[in-house]
Amino acid sequence: MIQFLQQMINGLSIGSVYALMAVGYSLVYSIMNFSNFAHGGIIMLGAYFGFFFLTLFNWPFAMAFLGAAICAAILAVLVERVAYKPLRMRNAPFLYFIISAMGASMFIENFVIATIGPTFKTYPTVFSREPFRLGPLFIGRLDTMMFVISAICLAALIYFIDFTKMGKAIQATAFNPRASALMGINTDLIIITVFAIGGFLAGIAGVLFGMKYTVYPQIGFITIKSFIAAVFGGLGSLPGAVIGSVILGVLETLISGYFSSQFRDLISFSLLIFILVFRPIGLMGKSTEEKA
Amino acid sequence: MDWFYIKGILILSGINLMAVLGLSLLTGFTGLFSFGHAGFMAIGAYTAAAMGIKLGLPLIPSLLIGGLAAGIFSLFIGKLTLNLKGDYFCIATLGFGEAIRLILDNVQYFGGARGWPGIPLKIDLWNVIIINVVGILILINLINSRHGRNMIAIREEELAAKTIGIDTFKYKMISLFISAVYAGIAGGMVGYYTGFLQPKMFSMNKSTELTIIVIFGGIGSISGSVLGALFLTALPEILRAFALWRLVAYGAAVIFIMISRPEGLMGGKEITLKGIMRLLRLKNRPGKAAEG
Amino acid sequence: MLKVENLHVYYGGIHALKGIDISVEKGEIVTIIGANGAGKSTLLNTISGLVRSREGRIIFKGSLLRPVPHHIVMKGICQVPEGRLVFANLTVKDNLLLGAYLRKDKNIKKDLEKVYELFPRLAERQKQLAGTLSGGEQQMLAMGRGLMSNPELMLLDEPSLGLAPILVDTIFTVIQDIKKIGKTILLVEQNAYKALSTADRAYVLEQGKIVKAGKAADLIKDPTIQESYLGQKAEAGDRKSEVGF
Amino acid sequence: GQKQEPAKEEQKAQEAPKEEAKQETTGDVVKVGWIGSLTGDQAVWGQCEFNTVKMLVEEINAQGGLLGKKLEAIGYDTRGDAMEAVNAVRRLTSQDKVVAIIGPNASGQAIPISTVLEEMKVPDIATVATNPKVTVVDGKTKPFNFRVCFIDPYQGAVAAGYAVDVLKFKKAAVLYDVADDYSQGLTEFFIKTFTEKGGEIVAKEAFKSGDTDFRPQLSKIKTANPDIIFMPYFFKEVALSANQARELGIKAVLMGGDGWPSEVLLEMARDAVNGSYFVNHVDFDDPAVQDFKNRYMKKYDRKVELNGYLAHDAFLMFVDAVKRANSFDPVAIRDALETTNIQGITGNIKIGKDTHNPEGKEAAIIKIVDGKYVFQQKYSPSK
Amino acid sequence: MEMLEMKNVTKTFGGLTAVEKVNFMVKKGSISGLIGPNGAGKTTIFNLITGIYKVTEGEIIFKGIPIQNLEPHRIASMGITRTFQNIRLFKKLSVYDNILTACHHNAGYNLIESVLRLGRFKKEEKDLRQDTENLMEIMGLAKWRDHAAHSLPYGLQRRLEIARALAVKPELLLLDEPAAGMNPDETLQLMNLIREIRDKFKCTIFIIEHHMDLVMGICENIMVLNFGRKLTEGPPEKVQRDPQVIQAYLGEGAKLGA
Numbered sequence A: 001m002i003q004f005l006q007q008m009i010n011g012l013s014i015g016s017v018y019a020l021m022a023v024g025y026s027l028v029y030s031i032m033n034f035s036n037f038a039h040g041g042i043i044m045l046g047a048y049f050g051f052f053f054l055t056l057f058n059w060p061f062a063m064a065f066l067g068a069a070i071c072a073a074i075l076a077v078l079v080e081r082v083a084y085k086p087l088r089m090r091n092a093p094f095l096y097f098i099i100s101a102m103g104a105s106m107f108i109e110n111f112v113i114a115t116i117g118p119t120f121k122t123y124p125t126v127f128s129r130e131p132f133r134l135g136p137l138f139i140g141r142l143d144t145m146m147f148v149i150s151a152i153c154l155a156a157l158i159y160f161i162d163f164t165k166m167g168k169a170i171q172a173t174a175f176n177p178r179a180s181a182l183m184g185i186n187t188d189l190i191i192i193t194v195f196a197i198g199g200f201l202a203g204i205a206g207v208l209f210g211m212k213y214t215v216y217p218q219i220g221f222i223t224i225k226s227f228i229a230a231v232f233g234g235l236g237s238l239p240g241a242v243i244g245s246v247i248l249g250v251l252e253t254l255i256s257g258y259f260s261s262q263f264r265d266l267i268s269f270s271l272l273i274f275i276l277v278f279r280p281i282g283l284m285g286k287s288t289e290e291k292a
Numbered sequence B: 001m002d003w004f005y006i007k008g009i010l011i012l013s014g015i016n017l018m019a020v021l022g023l024s025l026l027t028g029f030t031g032l033f034s035f036g037h038a039g040f041m042a043i044g045a046y047t048a049a050a051m052g053i054k055l056g057l058p059l060i061p062s063l064l065i066g067g068l069a070a071g072i073f074s075l076f077i078g079k080l081t082l083n084l085k086g087d088y089f090c091i092a093t094l095g096f097g098e099a100i101r102l103i104l105d106n107v108q109y110f111g112g113a114r115g116w117p118g119i120p121l122k123i124d125l126w127n128v129i130i131i132n133v134v135g136i137l138i139l140i141n142l143i144n145s146r147h148g149r150n151m152i153a154i155r156e157e158e159l160a161a162k163t164i165g166i167d168t169f170k171y172k173m174i175s176l177f178i179s180a181v182y183a184g185i186a187g188g189m190v191g192y193y194t195g196f197l198q199p200k201m202f203s204m205n206k207s208t209e210l211t212i213i214v215i216f217g218g219i220g221s222i223s224g225s226v227l228g229a230l231f232l233t234a235l236p237e238i239l240r241a242f243a244l245w246r247l248v249a250y251g252a253a254v255i256f257i258m259i260s261r262p263e264g265l266m267g268g269k270e271i272t273l274k275g276i277m278r279l280l281r282l283k284n285r286p287g288k289a290a291e292g
Numbered sequence C: 001m002l003k004v005e006n007l008h009v010y011y012g013g014i015h016a017l018k019g020i021d022i023s024v025e026k027g028e029i030v031t032i033i034g035a036n037g038a039g040k041s042t043l044l045n046t047i048s049g050l051v052r053s054r055e056g057r058i059i060f061k062g063s064l065l066r067p068v069p070h071h072i073v074m075k076g077i078c079q080v081p082e083g084r085l086v087f088a089n090l091t092v093k094d095n096l097l098l099g100a101y102l103r104k105d106k107n108i109k110k111d112l113e114k115v116y117e118l119f120p121r122l123a124e125r126q127k128q129l130a131g132t133l134s135g136g137e138q139q140m141l142a143m144g145r146g147l148m149s150n151p152e153l154m155l156l157d158e159p160s161l162g163l164a165p166i167l168v169d170t171i172f173t174v175i176q177d178i179k180k181i182g183k184t185i186l187l188v189e190q191n192a193y194k195a196l197s198t199a200d201r202a203y204v205l206e207q208g209k210i211v212k213a214g215k216a217a218d219l220i221k222d223p224t225i226q227e228s229y230l231g232q233k234a235e236a237g238d239r240k241s242e243v244g245f
Numbered sequence D: 001g002q003k004q005e006p007a008k009e010e011q012k013a014q015e016a017p018k019e020e021a022k023q024e025t026t027g028d029v030v031k032v033g034w035i036g037s038l039t040g041d042q043a044v045w046g047q048c049e050f051n052t053v054k055m056l057v058e059e060i061n062a063q064g065g066l067l068g069k070k071l072e073a074i075g076y077d078t079r080g081d082a083m084e085a086v087n088a089v090r091r092l093t094s095q096d097k098v099v100a101i102i103g104p105n106a107s108g109q110a111i112p113i114s115t116v117l118e119e120m121k122v123p124d125i126a127t128v129a130t131n132p133k134v135t136v137v138d139g140k141t142k143p144f145n146f147r148v149c150f151i152d153p154y155q156g157a158v159a160a161g162y163a164v165d166v167l168k169f170k171k172a173a174v175l176y177d178v179a180d181d182y183s184q185g186l187t188e189f190f191i192k193t194f195t196e197k198g199g200e201i202v203a204k205e206a207f208k209s210g211d212t213d214f215r216p217q218l219s220k221i222k223t224a225n226p227d228i229i230f231m232p233y234f235f236k237e238v239a240l241s242a243n244q245a246r247e248l249g250i251k252a253v254l255m256g257g258d259g260w261p262s263e264v265l266l267e268m269a270r271d272a273v274n275g276s277y278f279v280n281h282v283d284f285d286d287p288a289v290q291d292f293k294n295r296y297m298k299k300y301d302r303k304v305e306l307n308g309y310l311a312h313d314a315f316l317m318f319v320d321a322v323k324r325a326n327s328f329d330p331v332a333i334r335d336a337l338e339t340t341n342i343q344g345i346t347g348n349i350k351i352g353k354d355t356h357n358p359e360g361k362e363a364a365i366i367k368i369v370d371g372k373y374v375f376q377q378k379y380s381p382s383k
Numbered sequence E: 001m002e003m004l005e006m007k008n009v010t011k012t013f014g015g016l017t018a019v020e021k022v023n024f025m026v027k028k029g030s031i032s033g034l035i036g037p038n039g040a041g042k043t044t045i046f047n048l049i050t051g052i053y054k055v056t057e058g059e060i061i062f063k064g065i066p067i068q069n070l071e072p073h074r075i076a077s078m079g080i081t082r083t084f085q086n087i088r089l090f091k092k093l094s095v096y097d098n099i100l101t102a103c104h105h106n107a108g109y110n111l112i113e114s115v116l117r118l119g120r121f122k123k124e125e126k127d128l129r130q131d132t133e134n135l136m137e138i139m140g141l142a143k144w145r146d147h148a149a150h151s152l153p154y155g156l157q158r159r160l161e162i163a164r165a166l167a168v169k170p171e172l173l174l175l176d177e178p179a180a181g182m183n184p185d186e187t188l189q190l191m192n193l194i195r196e197i198r199d200k201f202k203c204t205i206f207i208i209e210h211h212m213d214l215v216m217g218i219c220e221n222i223m224v225l226n227f228g229r230k231l232t233e234g235p236p237e238k239v240q241r242d243p244q245v246i247q248a249y250l251g252e253g254a255k256l257g258a
């Protein structure tokens, strides 16, 4: 029983890591309708910014945290300008965006390797990493923080997207930029906003990952898991992405803990595919019978 | 440049091309996006190697059986997942590719993650060229038949394709099957070329590399795929001198091509004999005029 | 109020508009008629900034328009586009509110009620996703959305497309009503008869050129216009009344 | 006594060519190849290796070169990909005409390049490719493949032997990277020796390259209550998993292989790995090692990774072979390599003619004590 | 003789009943019309007939065989095709390829035959291409042969959609607002075209349209739909004088004319 509870805690904390990435990633996805594979790269850059602000500039933690998020936001917008905007202007199909995103992700990662170097950087300890203890159970401090932060980000984003005028404008732009422009929406600004928010969230995730895992050029790789989780949760649905993440985390944990860690991904992928067969739009995806 | 080295690049391009041709049918002509083709390559590679080593079959039958094994596998996958749309299908294939790799990592009979050395070397430039020429001819004939046109119709407008009586599921399945066979044969060639197989060789990076080539060459163009495979396999070699900056340049090149030629190299057009003749004639005409 | 001078538009190699000059005065309804592919939509799209011209000027209230759509909307020009272009992923109500995206006044609620009054079907379907509306319902929504932006100049591209006859009447009544409150309208219609009956002035567009211009009341009697745009060959006139138009 | 020798050897190596330089025509350049990962997730190790080779080449050239000729190091990136490695070696051997190649650092690349080496008749000295099949497949020795490191079975046996015989542990758990050849190799041989010696494996859990969270596996291991947890993978994952193990209240001793040593491990998991053991190629306190460490630090302003030491010795093997062959003919170098017997900074390197491995190279057991690597002893498992 | 029969057909979307207990028959060789206010459920009925939506309740019988809930492609190969209210062409393909693709049913060669270019492939492919040329000629599209579908003017796109549907050699052709976006003159031409098609291709035609000139001009039997239910049915003269129809659909303008 204790073992099971501990495993659930483990699962939730892995899930929060995925969720933290998934919110930013899924936001851009739901607006732009393509997988922004550069998101992992931005997370990584956020982690490096946080690291340098803390160690080279000796900034206080809160400032470094915010600074990293802002820098990440700027870079995310930069990526959009360079790699996606020209495609957007030509109404290119989503495949081209994905390839461009892959190019961007390759560029970012290797740029860091070539300049900063491939070595691992350890974050200075800002606060105690001692886990909370609940009887025989251990709950990670950073994990708890990630869980809370992803919940807050999610709530804030849902509010922003569903209940503000700007949010509606974002959704409209996602669907049809031309028609949105006719409503007087500055679509370019909207897209910048979306990428900035996505980048900001990536920056936050980056600093937290950096503290948890150290910083290295491939730290963004785990984004692939949040991609999977987001699809599983139902594409275009922010809560779906987060719930999908948590479920994926728990699922992986239980499989490792009770079946076979050697075949973990095999089993968890099979389960996900199995679920998709019965629910082809993911957990929270909106059912749309195509209207002819 | 030394011929020995160029030959190496050409053989590698040829191997990539074989896999790309298959993916081109699936992604370029049928409009399905796969992240798991490396998985089919892996199945083909291990099966073909086993045919040669354990049963002593010659190269071509081994490759064909490898391709067929991948094809048969694709039928199972397709049956489950081809009803999924867009990214859902994409995730399912990604999961499949990773699952195959994980299984191979664990199967000690084939060396597990440590790899399988000692596969006889049977691939040289000539048989690579012959295999590819046959592969290209088959694909051209297929595309220019009613079957190929049905696949293109699915890519263009699935609903309309259904209402003119195309069994879209069946044709997606055929497309997936053929593309898996191509990938399987390509995988077999990998083993017989390097003499060594390791699950790592068939990672998701390999799948994305193939996709990049297809899109880069231009969706729905076989000549685009050929040029894309040649160019993108050679590009990292050309960039060797950049050392650390090599993949930075590669990433930048991918972005650059996508944004400057968002239709890919060939943009859905084909280099045909007729086209070349026409081009030559165009060039000749002013000359003739001058004579007259 | 709006002046278009020597406008040339190209789609790649296709010369779609070949030197268009038109003007629209305040409070007028001006209609543009022409066959399929004449360039009517292209003209409207160029005015609203969706398509860039290669040559020519568009002047609105005395100043040159920058070809940036949201900027043009801010100046008070709103287009109801051809093919509806409703936001399929949003509800009917959200679509309507987006029409008022740039407005900051307090009358938005009131105008929303007005639109619902005009198209009761939309009121019933407030919460439905626009993408699942029927074709005609989407057309109503597009029109309603345009009204919500409360513009000075409204560009209407085939507002009656796909509407039931009874609603076609409604739409033209609405157009008259809008005029009454001092707005200006540039109307593109296939239903040339209705358009000419409603408009003050009209231009005839053929293959990217203005071939005729004048008072709508005059053009409706012009025999060449009758033949090529009103479908009225001698006997057709009879059938029209028989059918009930 | 032993510790003085490598330094002397090296001095000789550096002095000798000086004299010869005057005799032969200078100006000619002889190329030495290197391959490995300069990009991708293995870049940390690859870059360190190439830096080491470049530094040593510069040093030799500064002293007049080798056999009177200047050396030039040409290194190509493989980003950890087997096919890329094949192409890189094709280029090195045909276009660049290198006389020998150093690297790569992974068996997955070292194995497939052997066919090219044999075709072009150029020898290769792998740095940390530890799979036995790099040099011997099906009982046949690959003529042009050599290596400077000890192999997986040996290292696994050392770790298991030390754990049972010296540390007297009976119950071990293993956590390994299922998608990594190195990790799988060590695991296999650790388990083999450990059980042969009467120990018991109470848990065998796996993760996949790229994972960052190991708590599900560790929680499971915790319930099996092992004395020792064997962690045969690289230091980043070691640091993460060690920290997580301690966070879960696991008190077992941790043990690992040559993937461990790095400053990063101590920075990231100083407390968590306190009291752990690992198998290493070098004793970090060895004076010969200090010299190299300092030279590297001075030149690159970075700490040298373990691969640097092995690249250093691979280069030493090459220089020694050239001198004994007294020729830059690749085949002659190959022949000389077969009879290598030198003292490197990672120990005595005596290449076995049938195995092309450094035979009987002793492993160093290192313990981590208060953030320091403390050399315990040279150890080779008793049969 | 009945070509198509709908028995008590009902379709609901969540809580919304789009089509309710509709009964209707389409006679073989006839041109029938389907009219009704916007959102009445007309397109939905077409979607039900062609299998794009699944029927909630009731039966659709085509030539004596129930076809409700069959896959769309099965229904198409039984002889029912359609055009769409929102044009759905193979946008990037040429006019020629759009039609050629749709001809596929008229050939029977298999994959192997096409890959090896065997005799049957060559012969049948030649026939397909000839069919395509003929259709383009009949539909007046020959001039636009190599133009990409999306670059055609609206009216021609509709025409191409009809041509593509005809390529399947349907017995029942469903046209969803074929005259939308056409001016009265073009509508007149379209009317003639539809009659011509019926005679030349010997098929039955079922049309949704809001242009009353067209509907009243060519339809033999018209069903009027309102709020998903059948309001009335009959020949044009009857339908257009029906006060219910005038009130719900045609509007007062119609009364004046009458």
Ligand SMILES: Nc1ncnc2c1ncn2[C@@H]1O[C@H](COP(=O)(O)OP(=O)(O)OP(=O)(O)O)[C@@H](O)[C@H]1O
Residues within 6 Å of the ligand: C011, C014, C016, C034, C035, C036, C037, C038, C039, C040, C041, C042, C043, C082, E151, E152, E153, E154, E155, E181
């Ligand atoms: N995006 C485009 N690319 C290429 N050609 C185009 C494009 N849009 C329009 N055209 C061409 O420009 C010409 C004018 O088209 P436009 O849509 O303005 O006509 P229209 O008068 O609005 O016709 P309709 O009554 O059918 O709406 C046509 O020949 C059309 O084919």
Ligand SMILES: Nc1ncnc2c1ncn2[C@@H]1O[C@H](COP(=O)(O)OP(=O)(O)OP(=O)(O)O)[C@@H](O)[C@H]1O
Residues within 6 Å of the ligand: A289, A290, A291, C132, C133, C134, C135, C136, C137, C162, E013, E016, E018, E036, E037, E038, E039, E040, E041, E042, E043, E044, E045, E085
């Ligand atoms: N997929 C769907 N989900 C929800 N509601 C739908 C869906 N498809 C259609 N509807 C609703 O069903 C009703 C009938 O729609 P339909 O498209 O059949 O109308 P129609 O008669 O063709 O109208 P129009 O003449 O305007 O095209 C409409 O109210 C529409 O909103």
Ligand SMILES: [Mg+2]
Residues within 6 Å of the ligand: C040, C041, C042, C082, C157
């Ligand atoms: Mg138009």
Ligand SMILES: [Mg+2]
Residues within 6 Å of the ligand: C134, C135, C136, E042, E043, E044, E085
């Ligand atoms: Mg409809």
